[in-house]
Amino acid sequence: GAVVSQHPSRVICKSGTSVKIECRSLDFQATTMFWYRQFPKQSLMLMATSNEGSKATYEQGVEKDKFLINHASLTLSTLTVTSAHPEDSSFYICSAVNRELSYNEQFFGPGTRLTVL
Amino acid sequence: GQNIDQPTEMTATEGAIVQINCTYQTSGFNGLFWYQQHAGEAPTFLSYNVLDGLEEKGRFSSFLSRSKGYSYLLLKELQMKDSASYLCAAMDSNYQLIWGAGTKLIIKP
Numbered sequence: 001g002a003v004v005s006q007h008p009s010r011v012i013c014k015s016g017t018s019v020k021i022e023c024r025s026l027d028f029q030a031t032t033m034f035w036y037r038q039f040p041k042q043s044l045m046l047m048a049t050s051n052e053g054s055k056a057t058y059e060q061g062v063e064k065d066k067f068l069i070n071h072a073s074l075t076l077s078t079l080t081v082t083s084a085h086p087e088d089s090s091f092y093i094c095s096a097v098n099r100e101l102s103y104n105e106q107f108f109g110p111g112t113r114l115t116v117l
Numbered sequence: 118g119q120n121i122d123q124p125t126e127m128t129a130t131e132g133a134i135v136q137i138n139c140t141y142q143t144s145g146f147n148g149l150f151w152y153q154q155h156a157g158e159a160p161t162f163l164s165y166n167v168l169d170g171l172e173e174k175g176r177f178s179s180f181l182s183r184s185k186g187y188s189y190l191l192l193k194e195l196q197m198k199d200s201a202s203y204l205c206a207a208m209d210s211n212y213q214l215i216w217g218a219g220t221k222l223i224i225k226p
Contacts, residue, residue: 034214043204043218044160093159097212104147104212108159 002028004096006109013084014117021079021112023094029074030096034106035067038091050077084116119143121217123205128223129195137190137203137220145210149181149188152204154219160204163190192222200224 003026013019023033031052036044048056048069056069068080077096081088091113095106120142129135141149148167152160166172166181166188178191190203205217 043216046213046216049213091157104208105150105162105165106214108152108161111159113157 002098002107004107004109006112010113012115015085016083018082019084023077023109025075025096028098031099032097033077034095035079036093086116089116119215121215123217123220126221131195131224131226133195134193139188139205141186141207143207143209143215147208150206151179151190154202195224197224
């Protein structure tokens with residue numbers, strides 16, 4: 001299989017604090033991971049593409065200094081929401097690509113629900 | 118520009134058949150994905166099409182016409198648990214997924 005985990009699944013924090021979300025591929029090596037954000041009743045919005053060993057590529061409108069992404073190994077990528085504010089409250093989902101598969105399917109983590117008070 | 122269109126919401130009856138359509142415009146094309154997403158959960162993979170035609174997988178089938186930029190997801194023998202959002206996503210030339218807004222499917226008894 002291709003299992004992706006995320007931790008934590010749910011986090012509540014105060015405004016101004018930083019929150020780190022981990023995304024792990026458990027049974028495959030993921031050279032590329034994606035970070036998405038999803039607001040209620042909306043589709044997935046790609047935030048950034050994370051490649052192991054290199055800087056993440058951010059989508060237009062996503063502040064790279066606010067959403068820090070580190071992809072230090074082939075099985076782990078982290079997203080840190082710095083100085084979180086209530087408008088950052090959302091469902092954050094990561095996905096990983098198993099390059100051994102022929103069609104670049106993205107396997108999704110279970111998501112992290114962030115609530116900023 | 119890149120764009121995915123799918124209906125916002127559909128309603129169907131338990132035991133019936135429903136077809137969810139999706140049209141896409143992308144820079145290059147490396148396949149069309151369908152995902153199912155229940156409320157509060159991450160998407161789960163349903164199907165992938167890169168060649169024209171119909172792919173059948175149990176109660177779910179997916180069709181692709183590359184020349185028309187069109188795909189549909191066909192759900193048969195609908196069950197209450199099929200109530201979910203169904204996301205169409207096209208993979209562009211950079212292997213990035215371009216996502217539709219999702220179709221909320223409501224199943225009635």
